[in-house]
Amino acid sequence: MRLYNYFRSGTSFxxxxxxxxxxxxxxxxxxxxxxxxxxxDAYRAISPDTLVPVLDVQGQPDEALLSQSMAIIEYLDETxxxxxxxxxxxLGRARVRAxxxxxxxxxxxxxxxxxxxYLGGPLGLTEAQRADWYNHWVREGLRxxxxxxxxxxxxxxxxxxxxxxxxxxxxxxxxxxxLVPQVVNGQRFGLVYEDLPLTLRAYEACMRLDAFERAHxxxxxxxxx
Amino acid sequence: MRLYNYFRSGTSFxxxxxxxxxxxxxxxxxxxxxxxxxxxDAYRAISPDTLVPVLDVQGQPDEALLSQSMAIIEYLDETxxxxxxxxxxxLGRARVRAxxxxxxxxxxxxxxxxxxxYLGGPLGLTEAQRADWYNHWVREGLRxxxxxxxxxxxxxxxxxxxxxxxxxxxxxxxxxxxLVPQVVNGQRFGLVYEDLPLTLRAYEACMRLDAFERAHxxxxxxxxx
Numbered sequence: 222m223r224l225y226n227y228f229r230s231g232t233s234f235x236x237x238x239x240x241x242x243x244x245x246x247x248x249x250x251x252x253x254x255x256x257x258x259x260x261x262d263a264y265r266a267i268s269p270d271t272l273v274p275v276l277d278v279q280g281q282p283d284e285a286l287l288s289q290s291m292a293i294i295e296y297l298d299e300t301x302x303x304x305x306x307x308x309x310x311x312l313g314r315a316r317v318r319a320x321x322x323x324x325x326x327x328x329x330x331x332x333x334x335x336x337x338x339y340l341g342g343p344l345g346l347t348e349a350q351r352a353d354w355y356n357h358w359v360r361e362g363l364r365x366x367x368x369x370x371x372x373x374x375x376x377x378x379x380x381x382x383x384x385x386x387x388x389x390x391x392x393x394x395x396x397x398x399x400l401v402p403q404v405v406n407g408q409r410f411g412l413v414y415e416d417l418p419l420t421l422r423a424y425e426a427c428m429r430l431d432a433f434e435r436a437h438x439x440x441x442x443x444x445x446x
Numbered sequence: 447m448r449l450y451n452y453f454r455s456g457t458s459f460x461x462x463x464x465x466x467x468x469x470x471x472x473x474x475x476x477x478x479x480x481x482x483x484x485x486x487d488a489y490r491a492i493s494p495d496t497l498v499p500v501l502d503v504q505g506q507p508d509e510a511l512l513s514q515s516m517a518i519i520e521y522l523d524e525t526x527x528x529x530x531x532x533x534x535x536x537l538g539r540a541r542v543r544a545x546x547x548x549x550x551x552x553x554x555x556x557x558x559x560x561x562x563x564y565l566g567g568p569l570g571l572t573e574a575q576r577a578d579w580y581n582h583w584v585r586e587g588l589r590x591x592x593x594x595x596x597x598x599x600x601x602x603x604x605x606x607x608x609x610x611x612x613x614x615x616x617x618x619x620x621x622x623x624x625l626v627p628q629v630v631n632g633q634r635f636g637l638v639y640e641d642l643p644l645t646l647r648a649y650e651a652c653m654r655l656d657a658f659e660r661a662h663x664x665x666x667x668x669x670x671x
Contacts (some may be wrong), residue, residue, distance in 0.1 A: 270590030
């Protein structure tokens with residue numbers, strides 16, 4: 222497999238984690254977003270929406286270029302079921318997907334590079350206004366994530382289960398694949414997480430796993446300071 | 447089942463479509479977003495992130511409040527498999543999910559009510575600037591959707607298959623549940639779709655189905671002109 226991605230892209234980071242958790246090796250193909258490499262013709266031929274990541278699953282039963290990080294991770298989970306990244310029961314799956322989508326549909330889309338560039342370019346916002354924008358939506362989203370974790374822990378406590386190690390239960394899931402890159406991105410922007418104890422605990426548990434650590438932007442071949 | 451939702455919310459509209467496609471009846475509980483009803487304590491107890499929709503699946507095998515529209519639709523598809531809203535094969539599922547996420551992760555999040563309110567409030571943008579913002583991201587996203595449909599049609603043509611009736615194949619999927627509300631929302635903002643023929647064809651095929659028409663905001667009990 223071949224992963225077209227960028228070290229600092231949160232959605233790329235999600236897929237790197239999932240590939241590592243599944244024990245799947247892949248070729249790392251860097252696409253330099255900050256230099257606009259994704260908008261050049263060579264990459265357009267690979268990614269019609271000019272976004273990263275794209276997973277080329279050549280050599281697998283399917284020959285295809287897959288896009289959208291959550292769709293890619295669900296595909297990996299269906300085609301390589303061990304270890305599972307979603308619970309076996311529909312309700313558990315709905316809860317893990319809702320956690321993942323809290324990040325992927327509420328937080329990340331309003332704070333990615335192209336949005337920040339549009340705020341600074343066509344809208345002419347100052348650096349401080351862009352920082353306020355970023356902090357507002359990331360904090361709003363991560364607080365919602367924390368409340369979800371609180372509700373889930375209360376359900377576990379009611380069934381005499383110990384607290385979750387990760388976002389949902391004792392193994393990392395799709396939710397953690399989305400959470401960790403968002404937390405790491407927030408760290409880069411100086412976000413403080415002191416009022417998000419369950420979220421931070423899940424993040425820290427993940428980062429003790431080699432699959433998450435190896436996927437971190439700092440270990441990517443295209444990493445820059 | 448009970449659906450907490452708002453007539454004009456695109457994510458609510460998605461779930462109404464899926465419930466109708468599955469032939470599932472539900473109680474419609476309106477939550478007046480424009481009046482801030484979602485931020486009041488009564489609704490906070492139901493939805494920790496104060497978002498619509500929430501599906502209360504009381505009376506089903508699970509007793510739970512489900513949130514995040516795509517997670518809800520996948521849950522409905524797993525617990526009520528007929529008619530399916532995702533293809534049976536992993537590659538087809540990945541493609542339908544990628545289409546859905548093109549809307550749900552790239553377009554909708556940057557154009558929903560709370561974002562437009564923040565642009566007008568704290569950032570003090572003019573009406574015209576907000577309209578430009580809206581049009582820019584919706585057009586960008588729908589063009590990406592159109593390119594995906596072009597690629598999928600080319601694959602079908604290469605296998606001597608006729609063009610898709612809906613976004614993916616001959617039955618409506620999760621992708622259509624996401625597409626149709628976005629198109630309807632764009633119509634309200636005066637968006638022109640003339641350069642999106644495949645997207646518009648899929649939209650029109652959907653709107654000929656009673657399940658989509660009945661879910662339209664204009665038929666909701668809380669609809670306003």
